[in-house]
Amino acid sequence: MSKTYKPFTEKTVIPFVQSLQLFKETDPLLCEEIGDGNLNLVFRIRHQETGSSIIVKQALPYAKVVGTSWPLTLDRARIEGEALKNEYKLVPQYTPKVYYTDKDYAVTVMEDLSHLTILRKGLIQRKNYPNLSKDIGHFLAHTLFFTSDYGLNQQEKKLFSSHFINPELCKITEDLVFTDPFFDHDTNNFPEELRPFIEDVIWSDEELKLEVAKLKRAFLTKGEALLHGDLHTGSIFADETTTKVIDPEFAYFGPMGFDIGAFIANLVLNYISQFGHTENIEEREAYQQFLLTSIKETWTTFAKEFTALWANTKHQQEAYMRLPAFKEAVLDEVFRDTIGFAGCKVIRRIIGLAHVEDIESIADEEKKLAAKKLALQIGKALILKRFDLQTMEDLIKVVEQK
Ligand code: SR1
Ligand code: MG
Numbered sequence: 043m044s045k046t047y048k049p050f051t052e053k054t055v056i057p058f059v060q061s062l063q064l065f066k067e068t069d070p071l072l073c074e075e076i077g078d079g080n081l082n083l084v085f086r087i088r089h090q091e092t093g094s095s096i097i098v099k100q101a102l103p104y105a106k107v108v109g110t111s112w113p114l115t116l117d118r119a120r121i122e123g124e125a126l127k128n129e130y131k132l133v134p135q136y137t138p139k140v141y142y143t144d145k146d147y148a149v150t151v152m153e154d155l156s157h158l159t160i161l162r163k164g165l166i167q168r169k170n171y172p173n174l175s176k177d178i179g180h181f182l183a184h185t186l187f188f189t190s191d192y193g194l195n196q197q198e199k200k201l202f203s204s205h206f207i208n209p210e211l212c213k214i215t216e217d218l219v220f221t222d223p224f225f226d227h228d229t230n231n232f233p234e235e236l237r238p239f240i241e242d243v244i245w246s247d248e249e250l251k252l253e254v255a256k257l258k259r260a261f262l263t264k265g266e267a268l269l270h271g272d273l274h275t276g277s278i279f280a281d282e283t284t285t286k287v288i289d290p291e292f293a294y295f296g297p298m299g300f301d302i303g304a305f306i307a308n309l310v311l312n313y314i315s316q317f318g319h320t321e322n323i324e325e326r327e328a329y330q331q332f333l334l335t336s337i338k339e340t341w342t343t344f345a346k347e348f349t350a351l352w353a354n355t356k357h358q359q360e361a362y363m364r365l366p367a368f369k370e371a372v373l374d375e376v377f378r379d380t381i382g383f384a385g386c387k388v389i390r391r392i393i394g395l396a397h398v399e400d401i402e403s404i405a406d407e408e409k410k411l412a413a414k415k416l417a418l419q420i421g422k423a424l425i426l427k428r429f430d431l432q433t434m435e436d437l438i439k440v441v442e443q444k
Contacts, residue, residue, distance in 0.1 A: 045146040047103070047116060051075075055085045055098050062142050062151065064096055065089060079276065080107035080396055081114065081291070086154060095156070096141065101148035101291070105214075107396065115210045118291040119148035124205055125290035126150065128268065129181075132188050136181045136287050138279075155286050158279035165275060165312040166319065166400055168329045170282055175336040177285035178278070178305055179343025186298045187351045189268035192372075195359055206268060208294040212261075215271070215292060219386050220258035223393035224251055232393050236414055240393055243418055253425045257382045265295035273301045274387075274398070275308040299379025302344060306380065307387030309333050309340075310420060310441055311400050314413050318404030334441065338434040341380070345373055378428045381437060385424030392417045419444045 050058060052073045060067050070090040077084035082102060088095040101119040105112040123143035130137040142151040164171065187193040194202070222229045224244060232240065244250065270277070271292025279286045313333045320326045351357055352369050362368050391398045392414045401417065404410040423440050431437050 045144075047147055049083060049102060050085065050098065050100055050147075050149075052085065055100075056087065058147075058149075059087050059096065059098060059151065064141060064151065077106070079289070081105055081118075086156065088154075095154040097138075097152050097154045099150045099152070116148035117145070118208065118211055119143070119150060120145040121206060121208050121211075121293055122289070122291040123150045125268070125270070125293035126152070128189070129185055129270075129287065129290065132184045133181050136177060136285055138286055138288060155279040155288070158281050158284060158286060160276055161278040161280045162275040162308070162312075162399055164280060165309075165333075166315070166403060168316070168320070168325070170332075171280055171285075171336070172282060174280060174285055175339035176343050177280075178287075179340045180347055181285070181287055182298075182302055182305075182340070182344045183347030183351065185270070186267040186301065187348055187357075189295075190266055190298070192352060192360055192363060193357050202268070203265060203295045206294050208271070208292065211271065211292045212294055212296075216258065216261065218394050218396065219390045220254060220261060222395070223386075223390045224254050229395045230393050231395050231397065232414070233411065235411060236392075239415055239418065243422060244389065244393065247422070250422055250425060253382065253428075254386060257379070257386055257425070260297045260379060261300060261383075264297040266298050267295065268293060269296045269298070269301045270304075271296070271301070273304040275305070275312065275400075276398075297376075297379050297383075299376045299381075300383045302341070302376070302380040303383030303385075304387050305340060306337050306437075307384040307391075307421075308398070308400075309337050310384065310388055311391055311398050311417060313441060314417050314420065315398075315400035315404060317416070318401075318406060318409035318413050334438045337441075338438065341377070341434045348373065381424050381428040381431060385421045385426075385428070388417050388421035388424070392421070416444055 052075055056071050056073055059065055065071055071087055072090050073085055073087045075083060076086050083100045085098040086095055101116050103113060103116055104110045105114050123140060126137060126140050130139065138153040138155055140150060140152045191199055226245060270287065270290045271294055272289060277287060277289040279288060313330050316326050316330050349369065352363060401413050404413055420441055423444060427440060
């Protein structure tokens with residue numbers, strides 16, 4: 043029998059976690075709602091004496107960032123729970139442990155990662171993340187390979203993909219990433235001073251629109267692997283040694299390059315934002331170098347790991363995998379998709395509904411505007427030049443030369 047959904051409050055969530063036996067009834071518990079994302083409630087419940095804590099994430103039946111006028115399926119909580127469990131099976135070192143899920147209450151109860159920092163915030167503060175790119179490259183290779191037809195049996199993949207039919211969240215991406223920013227749409231959100239630049243550089247460019255249409259088509263039709271679906275730097279917790287990926291509620295079977303491109307786009311956005319965050323040129327350049335190296339290493343780690351998994355006959359699910367040229371062809375296509383999707387993701391964060399703190403927190407208004415223009419130029423170049431670039435060094439040159 044289904045239970046009745048109701049959004050929890052800081053008070054009502056406590057008896058709920060007690061009923062799960064995650065804490066005792068007599069435990070002194072403190073609860074705080076800490077959700078700062080666009081969609082959900084996030085409660086942290088902490089034992090005041092032992093300090094042990096858990097997270098209860100609950101989906102709201104609408105998009106929090108807009109309000110009740112934008113209804114949104116609660117099924118995304120089930121999808122997130124299933125995606126997290128799958129990721130935990132494949133890459134436990136990069137995944138929070140899930141303790142409990144409940145699709146009626148649209149709840150995921152999981153490990154508290156508050157000892158780590160949300161990566162976006164750390165990058166804005168120019169924190170050091172020596173393991174980040176290797177960790178994310180590894181995360182991407184394993185989650186994508188083992189849910190693709192190369193690492194997962196064709197029958198199992200087809201059946202498994204039925205758990206991740208995610209039409210409403212995919213529609214958000216289709217609109218907010220691939221469509222609205224490329225037209226004068228009412229969901230867009232940008233300062234009026236930027237309008238002439240957007241009209242000139244983005245909206246009036248038919249060649250650009252054609253390439254974005256092709257990338258949107260890939261997002262709509264290419265069910266290569268189970269994606270995280272929203273792998274930006276706000277979906278990652280990290281410190282100098284540990285990296286954890288959270289929030290896969292946008293998970294669906296899509297093109298592998300979409301996840302890789304999302305992560306790279308957010309490093310590019312942080313790179314651009316650093317022009318507005320510090321006057322200290324040496325410090326800025328050193329950090330920007332770290333970001334560019336991280337972009338390169340994310341791809342090289344992904345490609346190396348993916349190649350190793352592919353070469354291991356124990357994992358091979360597809361007859362044509364024995365052709366070395368086939369792997370090269372697959373990786374080449376993923377590379378081009380990655381760059382194109384990264385370009386779309388950069389542009390959507392400047393013109394579209396949802397922005398990033400990296401850019402928005404630039405204090406100087408002129409520098410902020412300059413950063414937005416630079417981001418649009420880089421995003422556009424990535425989309426248009428994706429078939430000319432051969433390596434991530436070429437992509438880095440595009441970012442540096444704009
Ligand atoms: C209405 S949701 C806006 C954005 O937030 C999420 O993190 C996704 O990126 C989505 O596009
Ligand atoms: Mg999210």
